[in-house]
Amino acid sequence: MELDSLYQEVILDHYKKPHHKGVPTGEIQVHHVNPNCGDEITLSLTIRDGKVEDLIWDGTGCSISQASASIMSDLVAGKSIAQAQDALTHFTELMQSKGSIKGDEEILEDAIALAGVSKFPARVKCALLSWMAFKDAAIQNGAKI
Amino acid sequence: MNSPLDVAAIKRDFPIFNEEMRGGKRLVFLDSGATSQKPIQVMDAERDFYSKHNAAVHRGSYYLAEQASEAFEGARARVAAFLAVDVDEVVFTKSATESLNLLATSFERSSGALGIKAGDEIVVSELEHHANLLPWQQLAKRTGAVLKWFEMLPDGSLDLSTIDQIITPRTKVVAITHQSNVLGSVPDIAPIIAAAHAVGALFVLDGCQSVPHQPIDIATLDIDFLVFSGHKALGPTGIGVLWGRAELLDAMEPFLYGGSMIETVTMTSATWAKAPKKFEAGVPNMAQAVGLATALDYLSNVGLPNIHSWEMELTKHALAGLQGIDGVTVVGPQGLENRGGVISFVIDGLHPHDVGQVMDQYGVAVRTGHHCAWPLIRKLGLTGTTRASFYLYNDLADVDIFLESVVGARDYFRKR
Numbered sequence: 186m187e188l189d190s191l192y193q194e195v196i197l198d199h200y201k202k203p204h205h206k207g208v209p210t211g212e213i214q215v216h217h218v219n220p221n222c223g224d225e226i227t228l229s230l231t232i233r234d235g236k237v238e239d240l241i242w243d244g245t246g247c248s249i250s251q252a253s254a255s256i257m258s259d260l261v262a263g264k265s266i267a268q269a270q271d272a273l274t275h276f277t278e279l280m281q282s283k284g285s286i287k288g289d290e291e292i293l294e295d296a297i298a299l300a301g302v303s304k305f306p307a308r309v310k311c312a313l314l315s316w317m318a319f320k321d322a323a324i325q326n327g328a329k330i
Numbered sequence: 331m332n333s334p335l336d337v338a339a340i341k342r343d344f345p346i347f348n349e350e351m352r353g354g355k356r357l358v359f360l361d362s363g364a365t366s367q368k369p370i371q372v373m374d375a376e377r378d379f380y381s382k383h384n385a386a387v388h389r390g391s392y393y394l395a396e397q398a399s400e401a402f403e404g405a406r407a408r409v410a411a412f413l414a415v416d417v418d419e420v421v422f423t424k425s426a427t428e429s430l431n432l433l434a435t436s437f438e439r440s441s442g443a444l445g446i447k448a449g450d451e452i453v454v455s456e457l458e459h460h461a462n463l464l465p466w467q468q469l470a471k472r473t474g475a476v477l478k479w480f481e482m483l484p485d486g487s488l489d490l491s492t493i494d495q496i497i498t499p500r501t502k503v504v505a506i507t508h509q510s511n512v513l514g515s516v517p518d519i520a521p522i523i524a525a526a527h528a529v530g531a532l533f534v535l536d537g538c539q540s541v542p543h544q545p546i547d548i549a550t551l552d553i554d555f556l557v558f559s560g561h562k563a564l565g566p567t568g569i570g571v572l573w574g575r576a577e578l579l580d581a582m583e584p585f586l587y588g589g590s591m592i593e594t595v596t597m598t599s600a601t602w603a604k605a606p607k608k609f610e611a612g613v614p615n616m617a618q619a620v621g622l623a624t625a626l627d628y629l630s631n632v633g634l635p636n637i638h639s640w641e642m643e644l645t646k647h648a649l650a651g652l653q654g655i656d657g658v659t660v661v662g663p664q665g666l667e668n669r670g671g672v673i674s675f676v677i678d679g680l681h682p683h684d685v686g687q688v689m690d691q692y693g694v695a696v697r698t699g700h701h702c703a704w705p706l707i708r709k710l711g712l713t714g715t716t717r718a719s720f721y722l723y724n725d726l727a728d729v730d731i732f733l734e735s736v737v738g739a740r741d742y743f744r745k746r
Contacts, residue, residue, distance in 0.1 A: 187353065222700070224713075
């Protein structure tokens with residue numbers, strides 16, 4: 186079923202047990218919403234020695250948006266800005282691919298499970314919500330990303 | 331119950347039902363609350379206008395310009411006949427949203443009894459679609475007027491117990507929906523209209539969810555303004571209607587300025603045409619007006635009482651079915667009293683987006699999310715709902731597939 190390509194097991198696992206989810210405590214907190222559906226995310230992080238630290242997020246939304254936030258936070262937490270930037274670039278490209286690429290597992294790890302989302306244009310924004318929040322937070326913390 | 335409509339014949343008038351959805355499924359369209367599908371008659375009317383009569387209306391002395399003006403003004407007359415109002419009381423806009431913005435902006439610019447100024451009060455309700463909230467909220471912000479509202483009760487009705495505090499001698503305008511686009515609930519507007527008029531306030535009815543689905547009697551309702559959109563009533567996009575009492579439209583300031591809406595113009599001043607032209611700046615959406623008139627003729631031919639009773643029959647089956655599914659909760663009114671053919675529901679532990687995505691695999695088109703009524707959704711303590719809305723082209727088989735898809739959505743995530 187086409188649906189199974191969207192809702193892969195790894196996505197539902199992240200949805201049920203999201204990583205790095207809690208109460209954001211950082212001084213700079215970003216709040217992003219998807220005005221079409223009302224999904225919301227609040228995210229904070231700090232940048233120390235060129236690395237993404239203390240990343241924590243909270244939010245409400247569909248399985249895709251919540252799983253994507255969990256996967257994103259795994260990929261960027263504790264990583265260098267350059268590595269995080271690389272993941273962001275690859276993930277954005279994957280989401281815009283309309284199913285034409287599979288994604289580089291070396292870079293994207295669990296995020297390649299979200300490749301199926303790119304075939305459902307209405308859901309791409311769900312998957313990108315947390316990534317855009319991360320980008321915003323990184324910039325506000327002084328990262329050039 | 332036998333349908334009062336020949337639904338099979340009606341379905342054949344709508345070419346979209348020949349289209350295959352994902353996985354080759356037939357279309358079960360339950361999102362008419364967002365926009366309706368279009369019968370071939372409406373498409374033909376638009377094509378006919380462009381093919382045979384297209385020219386800018388109210389300009390030019392040539393044959394085609396006369397034809398275009400006749401088609402456009404003929405459309406206005408047909409809309410007026412549909413509403414049983416005077417032809418000069420029908421203003422064409424691009425949408426119901428524009429109709430409401432027109433009113434709010436015009437009241438801001440008007441003087442005397444119509445003008446809104448600091449200290450005046452504007453009343454809405456928690457049921458409102460953003461289109462009937464934001465124009466008034468922002469008008470209040472700009473002018474220093476006070477925005478007040480009726481609160482919603484859990485069954486989707488309005489709490490009228492404090493009506494005396496909400497509607498006061500300072501109230502200038504009351505704008506309320508005829509039917510919630512989210513819950514399908516029908517608020518008891520008669521006491522609100524009476525209270526508004528008792529203090530000399532104007533009453534604006536948002537008819538987006540009612541005009542396409544049931545007979546409307548403006549005289550009995552005793553309202554001052556009515557807005558509705560064409561595209562929810564089998565008509566084209568880009569056309570909406572504002573009806574207003576003639577003496578009010580005459581006293582109101584314009585909304586948009588430009589061609590067609592003037593009487594005289596100098597380099598430093600201008601005077602305005604009479605309503606409705608005063609509110610129709612620029613070359614209007616002509617083919618769309620003709621399409622809308624044809625759509626309303628279609629609805630009249632089928633019969634709005636028939637359409638309404640059929641929608642309620644479909645709603646009865648869908649409600650009973652949903653209420654029998656473990657894990658599903660209908661939000662808003664639970665019965666058929668004080669409701670129309672719109673049902674919102676949630677499934678335990680599932681986000682509406684995920685529910686709608688699985689239902690799509692069955693060919694079922696439903697709306698998910700906050701339905702452009704975010705305050706209402708927050709009031710319910712939800713982040714969104716899944717909404718099914720019925721129309722004249724839906725049949726009982728659609729309801730069956732709908733219910734099957736709801737069970738399918740629940741089980742898809744339950745077993746994984």
